Amino acid sequence: MPPPRTRGKALRHRLAELRGEDVPARALDARALAALAANPGCRRRAILDGAGVDKAALANALGSPSVFGQSQFAFTRGNAFEARVKADGGTELLRLAHERLDRSAEPPAAARVPDLSAPGPEGRRARTELALREAAEAAGAWTLLDHPMLALDVAGSPAFLEPDAVVVHPDGRWTLVEIKSFPMLDGAADPAKVGAAARQAAVYVLALEDVAARLAPDLAPGAAPPRVRHRVLLVCPKDFSNLPTASAVDVRKQRAVTARQLARLTRIQDIADALPEGTCFSPGLPPDRLAQAVESVPATYAPECLSACELAFHCRDRSLAAGAVTCLGRPVRAELGGLTTVEDVLAAARGEAGDPADPAVAALRRAAALRAEALAGTPGAPAAAREVAPCR
Structure with missing residues (x-):
């Protein structure tokens, strides 16, 4: 194993490559470090902050400008x-x-x-x-x-x-x-x-x-x-x-x-090593290449990110497109266990998927049955309303 000084030098070189060789590092402040602690599972924010990437400039380049900040x-x-x-x-x-x-x-x-x-x-x-x-x-x-x-x-x-x-x-x-x-x-x-x-x-x-x-x-x-x-x-x-x-x-x-979270951040070498060769987050790159680089790092979006991260609008759009349940908030995500998408949740509620022994699946099916029973006794309720439909 290389000595700590050599490993540190290699990590700094790798982070400079991710940021862009000619792009100066954006210094971390207490507000950014506090935001990291508020969402410790987000590998995307960890690597971007660790590399000193200007996330506001990155969001603008991706077409999802940030309104985050103080007036x-x-x-x-x-x-x-x-x-x-x-x-x-x-x-x-x-x-x-x-x-x-x-x-x-x-x-x-x-x-x-x-x-x-x-x-x-x-x-x-x-x-x-x-x-x-x-x-x-x-x-x-x-x-x-x-x-x-x-x-x-x-x-x-x-x-x-x-x-x-x-x-x-x-x-x-x-x-x-x-x-x-x-x-x-x-x-x-x-x-x-x-x-x-x-x-x-x-x-x-x-x-x-x-x-x-x-x-x-x-x-x-x-x-x-x-x-x-x-x-x-x-x-x-x-x-x-x-x-x-x-x-x-x-x-x-x-x-x-x-x-x-800071102890985890000091091991961002693991995140960097998992990225494809040539990955770079420089805002000057073509938008399609930049989007591909950003999507190569998994994010953990939650509505709370809107008040703490410059990339929140970009991540929210991707989460909505994927039907991720994290868009509904961390408490809902925690209650649903291994069900990570809205389609998975609806399929489990309809009895089309999921393990009946899973408490989350059992609770969803019970809720669907109660909903159908309540609507069945409502005069004039259309038949389609008795089905479990996706949220809009």
Whole structure:
């Protein structure tokens, strides 16, 4: 077996071939990594993200342009709200962190806010780690890191990540801060948006844990080893105002899912090796060749992809054409077991296919019998309505 360095070099070369030799790699961010964790079974997204393919450009080249992304209005509103939260040296942000997560500590009357500026992402990453080391050794003080730069190993190369903020508590614990512009109404926010924020925060938590593991052995004697909280601080506008409020969100589940998905992503060599020779996802290729390359990698489409992936419209069209039950949502897909297409489901319901001992098949036949019985007692119901017909 080749040594790890040789294998890593070969993988990077293979991924460059898949992306296109002259096409620059698109850097992964926390939002993209969180989306990967939300759909861990999609080999198509795994290989495209691992190779650094620009999926928005790819979708345009395939004739299925993406509308995925944040509007300019929402982007501007979010920046204005974040600036308000961090005003005056982060006084309000630290107050919320003390109130929601650490009331037993002394109030953050005077917090340290180190300068994290440095040339390039590697320089900012080194400056962030130095600031975290200094904060760990400054026992009893609050520290606020504004837009620190972290890194996470993804498929053998670093993905640079920039969370909104990190708070270091007087006892040495680190809390990640996510600032979002969607409101909290009566103390609660939209569960779908909170879930998306939690998945994104879990990526940052993993990166912070890597930093803590590297710093712990080299801290000054007597310094408390850094610990990363699995409860992150989610800061949002309160009700319909622009005043900040916050909630502590436990991201342990999302962190575990993300860690498993990233471990799988580091083995994308297996996916790449299974692709036909000459496969390339460069948006500059002819559409028919590009479509053939994309279809050579299996996808796991679900309606949730529409809010998380630039290729969702392309994958949805292919899934609808194939009659895949995943178009109906993951819960339905999970209930149907080995029945993967609508035609398979209808055939099982009609008794034309399927193992009667299969719970999914038995449930479908029972449902079909109940439907026929109900329609049989409906005056004026056409005979055709009593048959199990495909969904339209």
